[in-house]
Amino acid sequence: MASVRIQTEDFDVSAELARLRSDDLRVGAVCSFVGTVRDTRAITGAASDEIHAMELEHYPGMTEKAIEAMIDEAHRRFDFYDACVIHRIGLLRPADQIVFVAVTSAHRGESFKACEFLMDYLKTQAPFWKKEQTPQGAQWVDARVSDDAALARWGIDAGNA
Amino acid sequence: MKIQLRYFASIREDLGLAAEALETQALNVADLLTELRARGGAYATALAEGRPVRVAVNQVMARGNVPLNDGAEVGLFPPVTGG
Numbered sequence: 018m019a020s021v022r023i024q025t026e027d028f029d030v031s032a033e034l035a036r037l038r039s040d041d042l043r044v045g046a047v048c049s050f051v052g053t054v055r056d057t058r059a060i061t062g063a064a065s066d067e068i069h070a071m072e073l074e075h076y077p078g079m080t081e082k083a084i085e086a087m088i089d090e091a092h093r094r095f096d097f098y099d100a101c102v103i104h105r106i107g108l109l110r111p112a113d114q115i116v117f118v119a120v121t122s123a124h125r126g127e128s129f130k131a132c133e134f135l136m137d138y139l140k141t142q143a144p145f146w147k148k149e150q151t152p153q154g155a156q157w158v159d160a161r162v163s164d165d166a167a168l169a170r171w172g173i174d175a176g177n178a
Numbered sequence: 179m180k181i182q183l184r185y186f187a188s189i190r191e192d193l194g195l196a197a198e199a200l201e202t203q204a205l206n207v208a209d210l211l212t213e214l215r216a217r218g219g220a221y222a223t224a225l226a227e228g229r230p231v232r233v234a235v236n237q238v239m240a241r242g243n244v245p246l247n248d249g250a251e252v253g254l255f256p257p258v259t260g261g
Contacts, residue, residue, distance in 0.1 A: 079234055104261075115261070139261050143258060144255065157188045159257075160257030160258065
């Protein structure tokens, strides 16, 4: 049974992977993705690009439904056993973990694909919003066209055009 | 009919409001947006035609032609940026 959690607290990747596998002897592949808070200043070197913190808001109720729907859709497309999606909300700092997606399957191909599909779907369809705290003040992060393009690869129109 | 509106992220901040009940004749999402914009002020700005406003009806993403039902929960928000 897929697990979907929206929480303020951090998560332990090893513990989550162990829970997901739960001694299922059919499993031969476990693929996971962890998204973390980036400080853009560390990339560009520009002081104005510094991100002190990030506030994550979501739509309680809809978020869980949207993620469960995307796991159902992934099951229709890929041959995998189980999936776990954890997304944090609230105030996060650079280097903090934001999101965790993990998938188990018999062979690696299906879990690699399902994991990427779930992340592409989540980026454009799950109702979360990031607000960055920068030297210029707090600002909402703009949606990326590249995220819509990523979902389009799977034949799904993100509806964000 | 009566519907429940919920606002999120920049739209919530622009309106200074997280939720409100609305008595409306709007048949679908597009009609509702037109009605809200016609209120003027912060509504006209936050939901302006050029802005990318996303709508969910009963917590499912919805396009302009999706019908509204009595008691519907309608969420209005900018494009999502999680992950």
